[in-house]
Amino acid sequence: MEIGALADWAEAGAELLAVCVALFMPYYTAYKAKKHRQRNLQLVLQRLVQAVLEGQPDSLKTLDIFLKISFLSNEDANNDELLLTGNQVVALYADQTLSAAARQARVVQLMAQVQLPVTVKAPTKN
Structure with missing residues:
Protein backbone atom coordinates (compact mmCIF):
# COMPACT_ATOMS: atom_id res chain seq x y z
CA MET A 1 0.00 0.00 0.00
CA GLU A 2 1.37 3.37 -1.05
CA ILE A 3 0.43 6.51 0.89
CA GLY A 4 1.86 9.06 -1.55
CA ALA A 5 4.79 11.37 -1.65
CA LEU A 6 5.75 13.46 1.34
CA ALA A 7 5.37 16.62 -0.75
CA ASP A 8 1.71 15.81 -1.39
CA TRP A 9 1.08 15.39 2.33
CA ALA A 10 2.85 18.66 3.13
CA GLU A 11 0.79 20.45 0.46
CA ALA A 12 -2.45 19.04 1.86
CA GLY A 13 -1.49 20.11 5.39
CA ALA A 14 -0.65 23.63 4.20
CA GLU A 15 -3.97 23.88 2.36
CA LEU A 16 -5.85 22.75 5.45
CA LEU A 23 -12.28 30.82 8.16
CA PHE A 24 -11.31 32.04 11.63
CA MET A 25 -9.38 35.24 10.91
CA PRO A 26 -12.53 37.41 10.58
CA TYR A 27 -13.76 36.22 13.99
CA TYR A 28 -10.42 37.00 15.57
CA THR A 29 -10.17 40.48 14.05
CA ALA A 30 -13.76 41.25 15.10
CA TYR A 31 -12.93 40.13 18.65
CA LYS A 32 -9.82 42.33 18.74
CA ALA A 33 -11.77 45.32 17.36
CA LYS A 34 -14.48 44.83 19.99
CA LYS A 35 -11.89 44.78 22.78
CA HIS A 36 -10.22 47.87 21.30
CA LEU A 60 -20.25 67.83 32.12
CA LYS A 61 -21.90 68.84 28.86
CA THR A 62 -19.17 67.06 26.90
CA LEU A 63 -19.64 63.92 29.00
CA ASP A 64 -23.40 63.99 28.43
CA ILE A 65 -23.02 64.37 24.66
CA PHE A 66 -20.38 61.63 24.54
CA LEU A 67 -22.64 59.24 26.46
CA LYS A 68 -25.63 59.91 24.21
CA ILE A 69 -23.63 59.31 21.04
CA SER A 70 -21.96 56.21 22.50
CA PHE A 71 -25.31 54.82 23.62
CA LEU A 72 -26.75 55.21 20.12
CA SER A 73 -23.78 53.52 18.47
CA ASN A 74 -23.35 50.81 21.11
CA GLU A 75 -23.57 47.28 19.74
CA ASP A 76 -21.87 45.50 22.61
CA ALA A 77 -23.75 44.55 25.76
CA THR A 97 -29.66 68.61 46.65
CA LEU A 98 -26.31 66.85 47.11
CA SER A 99 -23.30 68.64 48.52
CA ALA A 100 -20.18 68.84 46.36
CA ALA A 101 -18.24 66.49 48.65
CA ALA A 102 -21.02 63.89 48.70
CA ARG A 103 -21.39 64.13 44.92
CA GLN A 104 -17.66 63.66 44.38
CA ALA A 105 -17.51 60.72 46.79
CA ARG A 106 -20.42 59.03 45.01
CA VAL A 107 -18.77 59.58 41.61
CA VAL A 108 -15.51 58.02 42.84
CA GLN A 109 -17.52 55.08 44.21
CA LEU A 110 -19.41 54.59 40.93
CA MET A 111 -16.23 54.67 38.88
CA ALA A 112 -14.58 52.19 41.25
CA GLN A 113 -17.44 49.75 40.59
CA VAL A 114 -16.48 49.64 36.91
CA GLN A 115 -12.77 49.58 37.84
CA LEU A 116 -11.95 53.01 36.44
CA PRO A 117 -10.08 54.98 39.09
CA VAL A 118 -10.60 58.73 39.33
CA THR A 119 -9.23 61.06 41.96
CA VAL A 120 -10.60 64.06 43.76
CA LYS A 121 -7.98 66.70 44.28
CA ALA A 122 -8.03 68.40 47.62
CA PRO A 123 -8.57 72.15 47.47
CA THR A 124 -5.36 74.11 47.79
CA LYS A 125 -4.96 76.65 50.56
CA ASN A 126 -3.98 80.16 49.53
Missing part, protein backbone atom coordinates in the same frame (compact mmCIF):
# COMPACT_ATOMS: atom_id res chain seq x y z
CA LEU A 17 -4.03 25.32 7.55
CA ALA A 18 -4.77 28.06 5.00
CA VAL A 19 -8.48 27.19 5.04
CA CYS A 20 -8.57 27.29 8.85
CA VAL A 21 -6.88 30.68 8.91
CA ALA A 22 -9.23 32.03 6.23
CA ARG A 37 -13.54 49.78 21.22
CA GLN A 38 -14.28 48.80 24.80
CA ARG A 39 -10.84 49.95 25.94
CA ASN A 40 -11.29 53.26 24.13
CA LEU A 41 -14.70 53.76 25.74
CA GLN A 42 -13.20 53.11 29.17
CA LEU A 43 -10.35 55.57 28.61
CA VAL A 44 -12.55 58.36 27.30
CA LEU A 45 -15.15 57.88 30.03
CA GLN A 46 -12.46 57.92 32.70
CA ARG A 47 -10.89 61.11 31.33
CA LEU A 48 -14.22 62.90 30.95
CA VAL A 49 -15.36 62.00 34.46
CA GLN A 50 -11.99 63.12 35.81
CA ALA A 51 -12.48 66.44 34.01
CA VAL A 52 -15.94 66.79 35.58
CA LEU A 53 -14.48 66.14 39.03
CA GLU A 54 -11.82 68.77 38.42
CA GLY A 55 -14.52 71.27 37.46
CA GLN A 56 -13.24 71.96 33.97
CA PRO A 57 -15.58 74.18 31.94
CA ASP A 58 -18.14 72.37 29.76
CA SER A 59 -16.84 68.97 30.88
CA ASN A 78 -20.49 44.63 27.73
CA ASN A 79 -20.36 48.42 27.30
CA ASP A 80 -23.83 48.95 28.80
CA GLU A 81 -22.52 49.06 32.36
CA LEU A 82 -19.96 51.72 31.45
CA LEU A 83 -22.57 53.86 29.73
CA LEU A 84 -25.03 53.50 32.61
CA THR A 85 -22.33 54.50 35.09
CA GLY A 86 -21.59 57.58 33.01
CA ASN A 87 -25.28 58.46 32.95
CA GLN A 88 -25.42 58.09 36.73
CA VAL A 89 -22.54 60.57 37.03
CA VAL A 90 -24.43 63.07 34.87
CA ALA A 91 -27.55 62.53 36.98
CA LEU A 92 -25.58 63.14 40.17
CA TYR A 93 -24.43 66.51 38.88
CA ALA A 94 -27.98 67.39 37.86
CA ASP A 95 -29.17 66.72 41.42
CA GLN A 96 -28.75 70.02 43.24
Whole structure:
Protein backbone atom coordinates (compact mmCIF):
# COMPACT_ATOMS: atom_id res chain seq x y z
CA MET A 1 0.00 0.00 0.00
CA GLU A 2 1.37 3.37 -1.05
CA ILE A 3 0.43 6.51 0.89
CA GLY A 4 1.86 9.06 -1.55
CA ALA A 5 4.79 11.37 -1.65
CA LEU A 6 5.75 13.46 1.34
CA ALA A 7 5.37 16.62 -0.75
CA ASP A 8 1.71 15.81 -1.39
CA TRP A 9 1.08 15.39 2.33
CA ALA A 10 2.85 18.66 3.13
CA GLU A 11 0.79 20.45 0.46
CA ALA A 12 -2.45 19.04 1.86
CA GLY A 13 -1.49 20.11 5.39
CA ALA A 14 -0.65 23.63 4.20
CA GLU A 15 -3.97 23.88 2.36
CA LEU A 16 -5.85 22.75 5.45
CA LEU A 17 -4.03 25.32 7.55
CA ALA A 18 -4.77 28.06 5.00
CA VAL A 19 -8.48 27.19 5.04
CA CYS A 20 -8.57 27.29 8.85
CA VAL A 21 -6.88 30.68 8.91
CA ALA A 22 -9.23 32.03 6.23
CA LEU A 23 -12.28 30.82 8.16
CA PHE A 24 -11.31 32.04 11.63
CA MET A 25 -9.38 35.24 10.91
CA PRO A 26 -12.53 37.41 10.58
CA TYR A 27 -13.76 36.22 13.99
CA TYR A 28 -10.42 37.00 15.57
CA THR A 29 -10.17 40.48 14.05
CA ALA A 30 -13.76 41.25 15.10
CA TYR A 31 -12.93 40.13 18.65
CA LYS A 32 -9.82 42.33 18.74
CA ALA A 33 -11.77 45.32 17.36
CA LYS A 34 -14.48 44.83 19.99
CA LYS A 35 -11.89 44.78 22.78
CA HIS A 36 -10.22 47.87 21.30
CA ARG A 37 -13.54 49.78 21.22
CA GLN A 38 -14.28 48.80 24.80
CA ARG A 39 -10.84 49.95 25.94
CA ASN A 40 -11.29 53.26 24.13
CA LEU A 41 -14.70 53.76 25.74
CA GLN A 42 -13.20 53.11 29.17
CA LEU A 43 -10.35 55.57 28.61
CA VAL A 44 -12.55 58.36 27.30
CA LEU A 45 -15.15 57.88 30.03
CA GLN A 46 -12.46 57.92 32.70
CA ARG A 47 -10.89 61.11 31.33
CA LEU A 48 -14.22 62.90 30.95
CA VAL A 49 -15.36 62.00 34.46
CA GLN A 50 -11.99 63.12 35.81
CA ALA A 51 -12.48 66.44 34.01
CA VAL A 52 -15.94 66.79 35.58
CA LEU A 53 -14.48 66.14 39.03
CA GLU A 54 -11.82 68.77 38.42
CA GLY A 55 -14.52 71.27 37.46
CA GLN A 56 -13.24 71.96 33.97
CA PRO A 57 -15.58 74.18 31.94
CA ASP A 58 -18.14 72.37 29.76
CA SER A 59 -16.84 68.97 30.88
CA LEU A 60 -20.25 67.83 32.12
CA LYS A 61 -21.90 68.84 28.86
CA THR A 62 -19.17 67.06 26.90
CA LEU A 63 -19.64 63.92 29.00
CA ASP A 64 -23.40 63.99 28.43
CA ILE A 65 -23.02 64.37 24.66
CA PHE A 66 -20.38 61.63 24.54
CA LEU A 67 -22.64 59.24 26.46
CA LYS A 68 -25.63 59.91 24.21
CA ILE A 69 -23.63 59.31 21.04
CA SER A 70 -21.96 56.21 22.50
CA PHE A 71 -25.31 54.82 23.62
CA LEU A 72 -26.75 55.21 20.12
CA SER A 73 -23.78 53.52 18.47
CA ASN A 74 -23.35 50.81 21.11
CA GLU A 75 -23.57 47.28 19.74
CA ASP A 76 -21.87 45.50 22.61
CA ALA A 77 -23.75 44.55 25.76
CA ASN A 78 -20.49 44.63 27.73
CA ASN A 79 -20.36 48.42 27.30
CA ASP A 80 -23.83 48.95 28.80
CA GLU A 81 -22.52 49.06 32.36
CA LEU A 82 -19.96 51.72 31.45
CA LEU A 83 -22.57 53.86 29.73
CA LEU A 84 -25.03 53.50 32.61
CA THR A 85 -22.33 54.50 35.09
CA GLY A 86 -21.59 57.58 33.01
CA ASN A 87 -25.28 58.46 32.95
CA GLN A 88 -25.42 58.09 36.73
CA VAL A 89 -22.54 60.57 37.03
CA VAL A 90 -24.43 63.07 34.87
CA ALA A 91 -27.55 62.53 36.98
CA LEU A 92 -25.58 63.14 40.17
CA TYR A 93 -24.43 66.51 38.88
CA ALA A 94 -27.98 67.39 37.86
CA ASP A 95 -29.17 66.72 41.42
CA GLN A 96 -28.75 70.02 43.24
CA THR A 97 -29.66 68.61 46.65
CA LEU A 98 -26.31 66.85 47.11
CA SER A 99 -23.30 68.64 48.52
CA ALA A 100 -20.18 68.84 46.36
CA ALA A 101 -18.24 66.49 48.65
CA ALA A 102 -21.02 63.89 48.70
CA ARG A 103 -21.39 64.13 44.92
CA GLN A 104 -17.66 63.66 44.38
CA ALA A 105 -17.51 60.72 46.79
CA ARG A 106 -20.42 59.03 45.01
CA VAL A 107 -18.77 59.58 41.61
CA VAL A 108 -15.51 58.02 42.84
CA GLN A 109 -17.52 55.08 44.21
CA LEU A 110 -19.41 54.59 40.93
CA MET A 111 -16.23 54.67 38.88
CA ALA A 112 -14.58 52.19 41.25
CA GLN A 113 -17.44 49.75 40.59
CA VAL A 114 -16.48 49.64 36.91
CA GLN A 115 -12.77 49.58 37.84
CA LEU A 116 -11.95 53.01 36.44
CA PRO A 117 -10.08 54.98 39.09
CA VAL A 118 -10.60 58.73 39.33
CA THR A 119 -9.23 61.06 41.96
CA VAL A 120 -10.60 64.06 43.76
CA LYS A 121 -7.98 66.70 44.28
CA ALA A 122 -8.03 68.40 47.62
CA PRO A 123 -8.57 72.15 47.47
CA THR A 124 -5.36 74.11 47.79
CA LYS A 125 -4.96 76.65 50.56
CA ASN A 126 -3.98 80.16 49.53
